[in-house]
Amino acid sequence: MKPARFDYHAPGSVDEAVELLVRYGGDAKVLAGGQSLMPMLNFRLARPAALVDVNRIPALSYVREHDGTLALGAMTRQRTIEFSPVIARRLPLLLEATRWVGHLPIRSRGTIGGSLAHADPSAEYPAVLTALDGEVVVQGPRGRRTLKPAELFETYLTTTLAPDELLVEVRLPAAPTGAGHAFEEFARRHGDFAIVGIAALILSDGPRCLMARLATAGAGPVPVRLRAAEEILERDGLGESAIEAAAARAAELVQPDSDVHASADYRRHLTGVLTARAIRTSLARSRR
């Protein structure tokens, strides 16, 4: 099918984009990379009065590192992240997660801000943002505010962004020196959304675990930070029994739903399996 009619605006600045969102009072949709919104328009699942296309706002596309934090403009393409030397060096977890996002032709257009604002719980970037406890900056008519993952993701495909707010920046802490990472995912075919995915970052000192970060994709209506599983590793170290205990705890921490792709039980089982795998891969990649 083809999209229904809409007003089309391609502003050149964030201020103008927000003005347009205010003008349409909730009847406009923001068009970022379009890899989720365009299918919904084509199928007329979405019929907004207007599209505010933010692809012509150059100020929204950048990767910057400052004081151990990576700041990415919301319109930074997934492909740009995939080939960014700064990301490869400072946050390889984000690079690895990116390779699971659709396919290269999807990543040519898809953006990090679009993926987070779309809030598909089985997508990879929400899991990374949650694992690293990063933040997003949103701009609306009353100025800017900063949201942590738990403040951003509300439920399936739903964030706490107001209709007149635009996600403008994503901030993620760079990986500590020597940390190991992994993004483990199971999907029926490469490029499909995850049935379950696990983002992991581990900082070890011999058998001791100085820091563990674990979060899920696909195991419930929002990404889940597996804090109680992290605590097992931080308390008991990185031996086999601690890894098994952390994985078992991870499976208890999620509340997945059943759908056409997988049952809730299967998703819970996968959460445990992939958590153990992600911890082991991260450990193997750690430099201590």
Next chain:
Amino acid sequence: MSTPPTISTGLGDPASVRLTVNGTPREGRCPPRKLLVDFLREDLGLTGTHVGCEHGVCGACTILVNGEAARSCLMLAVQADGAELTTIEGLMKDGALHPLQEAFREHHALQCGFCTPGMLLTALDLLRTNPDPTEAQVREGLSAVLCRCTGYHGIVKAVQAAAPILRSGR
């Protein structure tokens, strides 16, 4: 940084689109809801790019936008204003098939041909970003395009055969 001008068009009002397709400047006018793939086929007469699923899954409509493979069913024509596109019609040079096309013919990499334009442009982008891919990497890259005839076997062989030829700069 100077702010680019806002492009705005009301409900259904046609917008002008100027772009370069296969090295040739082209222009047209279309309503903002027109998909890029339909603009290529209906307004510019370039019917080599195929319309498949219209939701970004099958990859039949894949073209190069500013040198990068992208789904032309997931872009509006107005978004391509100012862009440089390469479609299947742009692969031949001076009447000769592109080496990748030659390899597809040599290795029986097509049957019905419906997915072939998207397959070729996806493979071209794959070989530019990864000039010496393993078989597994070729298969992963080609998973971006669905083929319902060949079982992919010939396509994978063709892309692997074309890789050294493209590396040698032919």
